[in-house]
Amino acid sequence: MKLTSAQRKQVRLSLLRYGLGGFTFDLARQYLRSEGFAGIEKEQVKLEVEYLADPQKAHLRKQEDDISPEEALWKTTAKGRDYLAQQGQDE
Numbered sequence: 001m002k003l004t005s006a007q008r009k010q011v012r013l014s015l016l017r018y019g020l021g022g023f024t025f026d027l028a029r030q031y032l033r034s035e036g037f038a039g040i041e042k043e044q045v046k047l048e049v050e051y052l053a054d055p056q057k058a059h060l061r062k063q064e065d066d067i068s069p070e071e072a073l074w075k076t077t078a079k080g081r082d083y084l085a086q087q088g089q090d091e
Contacts, residue, residue, distance in 0.1 A: 001037065001038075001039035001040050001041065001044065003040075003044070007037070008048070010035075011032060011037065011040070011048050012048055012051070012052060013084070013087060014028075014031065014032060014035060015028060015045075015048060015049060015052060015060065015074075016052065016059055016060070016076050016080045016081075016083065016084050017076075017084065018031055018074075019060050019074055019075050019076030019080060020076050020081070020084075022063065022073040022074065022075050023073065023074055024071050024072070024073060024074070025042055025045050025046055025049065026042065028045050028049070028074075029041070029042050029045045032045065049074055052080070053074070057079075058077055058079050058080075059076065059077060059079055059080030059083060060074050060075065060076060060077065060080060061074070061075055061077050062074060063075050
């Protein structure tokens, strides 16, 4: 699915919201599809998560799962929560 810049921003804001409770790639894709991004693929979700988790941005962090390390949980950092609050999306 080709995302416009506005759609990409919405996906990133959604990922930060999901990260308030934590998410896996598959769960995030399912949530995004329910928000109208029906054609989004897991690889696109991974790319957006990697963008937000980049050390210079540091809006998301990876939390390893001891039981299922292949299913890491992604969480929003304090910096990511601050960004959501500035955008008025910290609900």
